[in-house]
Amino acid sequence: MVQTALPASIDETLRLLEGQDYLAGRPLATVLYLALKLKRPLFLEGDAGVGKTEIAKVLAKGLGRELIRLQCYEGLDVSSAVYEWNYPAQMLDIRLAEAEGVTDRGRLEKDLFSEKHLIRRPVLQALSNASGAAPVFLIDELDRTDEAFEAFLLEILSDYQVTIPEFGTIKAAEPPLVIITTNRTREVHDALKRRCLYHWVDYPSASLELAIVKRKVPGCNERLASEIVGYVQRLRTLDLFKNPGIAETIDWATALTELDRVALDPETISDTVGALLKYQEDIARIQGGEGRQALDAVKAELLAAG
Structure with missing residues (x-):
């Protein structure tokens, strides 16, 4: 995938969208340009079917960036959204260590909670790219989750980092291009909205x-x-x-x-x-x-x- 530079103006942003067959008005192009320029998450709200999710898709394709999508739903938790440990592989390593007579507990724990056993879910994937290769990170239909998960996202949107107790803090080398969508089935907390630029995506004329x-x-x-x-x-x-x-x-x-x-x-x-x-x-x-x-x-x- 060939990566292209971020648009340098609102007109370039309009052309970027149109080049991917997404026809948008100038207000949307303006807030999208500002979100890219200021490296701020873009919070898109509107009725279902007005093209909010498509914006993230065409942005990723137009810029030649990877699209990482977190599809939200009721009951979404950290293990599904951020990371989890590969427990079967960890258990196998424990059995092998026992068979080999390994008794160093510290060494065993360090090996068990190492990179090879870490399963990266969408949030962690979005924070794990090298500098210059920031992906487009789509957090889709955030209103389907609960307030507890919203609160968890605050650290990510503020500092672009995740803390894993057994592993340490993982911080993005370059912030991803974050697009958050909601169908407004419930109100999202102000603390999260304050970290974003906002745009209401209406039905087209x-x-x-x-x-x-x-x-x-x-x-x-x-x-x-x-x-x-x-x-x-x-x-x-x-x-x-x-x-x-x-x-x-x-x-x-x-x-x-x-x-x-x-x-x-x-x-x-x-x-x-x-x-x-x-x-x-x-x-x-x-x-x-x-x-x-x-x-x-x-x-x-x-x-x-x-």
Whole structure:
């Protein structure tokens, strides 16, 4: 993987993202540029499906850096996130030492808790790279963990180091490029947010979403793409249980293109809505009058626009 220099301006940051087919507004490019320039973690908050995780992926690819991802979940602990000891290998070494008659306890403990038995999980991996090879470290969906794990992250985000009681302190030769995402299912503590730059990732405007669809689904014709985006934009105003994200818009456009559709109609929407909406309550709503009204409004708007 060929590593490239960090962008030297906001415009370069925009070009970096666009070069990886990620179309972003200037506010996002600005805060991303500042996070890279100031070596500060970037805290991205927003609804599921708006492209938060993708930012870390395209950043790693665009800069030629390794992407290390910590996928958060309820019950995540240090052994899964940071490190653990290879207990089977340690037990084997103990048996071999006993067979060889080794009685030096200090020597045995030093060997048992050495590098060869240390299993590095994502956090430790992110701190273990040599200078000049800092990875992109994605802490994804932090709101799924508990406050205790948040507190543990404070040392990492403040000093970029981890203390292992049996081994010592491991400090990054160069801080990783940290991206933290959350879907805001709960509030993250202020102490952690203060260590980061913050950006709310919103749903894109209609014009930006249309550009994204054209970029990601080049086979989708102009009329269909416009109708898809207009329809999705209107669905997001209906207070659904789960609004469709950009990923769902792209999935739906891809599905309709594969089916050789050139425009939306009620039957097509009913047949393919599973690519767009993931909850039966939402599907039932749009298969009723609200979905038809949204489609009629989109077609009338596009007709008026010529």
